[in-house]
Every structure is written in structure tokens, then in C-alpha cells.
Amino acid sequence: MATTETQLMLSVGLIEKDVNGDTLWVWCYPSVGDELREVLLSKCCLTHDGRDFHTFVFGQFSRTWYYITTMEVQEPTALNKVTHFSVVVTAKDFNPEKYAALSRILCRMYVKHGSPVKMMEAYITVLTKGICQSDENGSFLIKDYDVRKAYLAGSVKDVVSQFGMETIILYTALMLKKRIVVHHPRIEALLEFTRVLPALVWHRKDWSILHPYVHLSDAELEDLKKCPGYIAGFVNPEVSNRMDLFDVFVNLPDSTITVSQSAKEAMAMGKLHKDIGQLIVQSAEDAEKSDSQVIKDISVKTKEILANLVALADECEDSKITLEGLKQRHFPPATENFLFHLAAAEQLLRI
Structure with a gap:
């Protein structure tokens, strides 16, 4: 488990704002490309001229996820010339809670030691063992952060x-x-x-x-x-x-x-949409149901629609749907239109 999950991490970097108000990218391991670095600097709140302060942001650029955790330096620490800093983790996977937890530990290490060396050691330990432990800075276990939880x-x-x-x-x-x-x-x-x-x-x-x-x-x-x-x-x-x-x-x-x-044409609504909409609203308004149960209710309806679409495709040549084939079914216009565009999205349409 650890080998595959840990290999999702790509890099760790550090952005600092000093007592003169200058914000610089000061360190990273192993490396970050120039274009991605520019994007990461633009996402870091320390480069935004003293506007809002954001403790944690995340996003995606060029198929790489980034997670930026920012801290204000409270005196006294080993970082005497730094007022704020951000730890930037890049990875292949979407998991904000996982990387927020890891970044908090890395931040505390940096505040304590004033050098990125300890951060790099912790990062490598997570990469190789899927774990990072230190008594005063808390421990981090990759296996605690299942991707399904993030979803x-x-x-x-x-x-x-x-x-x-x-x-x-x-x-x-x-x-x-x-x-x-x-x-x-x-x-x-x-x-x-x-x-x-x-x-x-x-x-x-x-x-x-x-x-x-x-x-x-x-x-x-x-x-x-x-x-x-x-x-x-x-x-x-x-x-x-x-x-x-x-x-x-x-x-x-x-x-x-x-x-x-x-x-507008592809998104035209009809009775099918109304039925699905009512199902979504009724499920979500049920106080007894959790969010995951609501997602399951929607998913069951979706699978039913997709199963019908696949059944239609199976009756066609090459198991691909054509507009003529749909028209022979005499669906209401909005349903026919939706199924046609859905077949295209699901690669079930003969072009």
C-alpha cells in the first residue's frame, strides 16, 4: 500500500515573506518546473499585497494537484527575518485533508528548526514509509486518508x-x-x-x-x-x-x-430531468439521510439511465447508438436529446 500511495507525492516547496515585505520562493525538493512555480506563487496569499490571509488552499494545474498551507511566524522562533511562510506540496492525487495534515506537521518543523532540512527528511520518510512521526509535531499516517473520504x-x-x-x-x-x-x-x-x-x-x-x-x-x-x-x-x-x-x-x-x-440545445430539460431533479431534492431534504446516502441515491438513478443507454446501444450495429435508432424509440424530444448527448459523452455514439 505505502509504495503506491506515497509515490503520489511529487514535491515539497517553501515560500517566505520577509520583514521587508518581499515574498520569494526559497527552496524545494526535488524540483518544480518554472511554469508551475509561477502558478504556485500566484496562488500563495503572501504574494497578494496584504489582502486576505488563507491558511490552506488547493487546486490543479497541468494535471498536478497543489496544496498550500500558510503560517504567520509568532516570535520568538529560529525564523527571525521571516514574518510568514507557505509550505507547498504537489501531488498526483486529490486529497486536501491528507496534504493539509502533512503540511501542518512540516510547518511546525520549520518553525522549530528554522531550516528546510528537517522538512525534507520528513517528506522522504513519508515517501518511503508512508508515515511521519515526531513527538511534539504530531504524527501522520498516509493510510488514514483514504481517497474515498476525500471524495x-x-x-x-x-x-x-x-x-x-x-x-x-x-x-x-x-x-x-x-x-x-x-x-x-x-x-x-x-x-x-x-x-x-x-x-x-x-x-x-x-x-x-x-x-x-x-x-x-x-x-x-x-x-x-x-x-x-x-x-x-x-x-x-x-x-x-x-x-x-x-x-x-x-x-x-x-x-x-x-x-x-x-x-441550451444540449441542456434542454424535459420530464426525465424533472423526475431526476425531484429525486435529488427529496433525497437531500431527508434529514435521516447522510450525504453519502444522497450520493448513492443519485448514483442508483444514474446507473439505471446508463444501463438503459447501454441496452439501446447493444441493439445497434457495433453497439453504438445513432440518432435514427433513438428516433425509432419515440422518446419525448427532451429525453431523446439528452440520451443522444449522453451517448456522445459516454462514447456510445456512432459518429
């Missing part, structure tokens, strides 16, 4: 409580692998909301579609546009004018969801 850490019930029946728009967009952009001025709110959305399509268990913290920079937008469908979070309200970036736009502070003109 289920957010609250689907909160999403449904905010958007009600409109949650079906998010579900449909995710099923059809559309581009969802979410805006909120507070990064914490953005991270909390966006990380839940892939759970609406649990059968895929694919969190690689999540880009929870994106800036409107050329490098990041170029990276985002390589993904066919995604969930992207932005703190900058300017993103609402970037029609080229989304099929569905979620304004979190206003609790509104807008479907772009170009996606």
Missing part, C-alpha cells in the same frame, strides 16, 4: 439546499461533460462548493475534472481549455464575461445558474 468530504445536501431543483442543471452538465464555471469572491467558499460537484456523477469517480482555483492568466486558461469538460472556480467576477470558458455559469453569492446560449 465524500463535501456536502451534496448543502448544494441542493442552495439550488433546489436547479441542481438538475449541474447534474445534466456533469453527465454531458460540459464546462462549468463557478464564481465566488471568497476562495474558501469556492473550494468547499466545487469539490462536491464531481460526486453528482459518482459512477465516474473522476475528480480530475475539478479546477477549483483558477486565475484569468494565459497559462492557466490554456491549461483549462485542454480539458473537454470541467468544473472551474474563479474569485475574479470578470469571468462572467468570458463566454468562451463555460457552458454553465454558477454565481454562488447570488445563488444563480445560467446556461450559455451555445449549450
